[in-house]
Amino acid sequence: MSIQEKSRALMVRQYQQVKNRQQSMLMRAAQELGLPEELSHYWHPIQGKIDPTTRMIYGSSSASMS
Template sequence: MTIQEKSRALMVRQHQQVKNRQQSMLMRAAQELGLPEEISHYWNPIQGKIDPTTQTLYSRSNAAMS
């Protein structure tokens, strides 16, 4: 696997993780508010790019559990 393939795979994996985290949080909020579960399937990236605010909120943090 070339470096370019590895970097692409890493970016795709991080993109999917951000999407999954956002949808999980939306599902929890929908359940708490009694809204339909379909609301948690919201995902609206523009041209496949994640909004920088969403990226910051739902990406991994630098904190680690000890």
């Protein structure tokens, strides 16, 4: 794999991780509130880019669970 392919794969993986974290947290909140599960499928990036705030909240951090 070239460096470009590796960097693209990394970006795609991070994008999917942020999306999955956001949707799983929305699903948990919807279940707690008794709302329909369809609300957890919300995903609205602008032109394929994740909002910086969303990335900060749902993105991976340096903290880890033990």
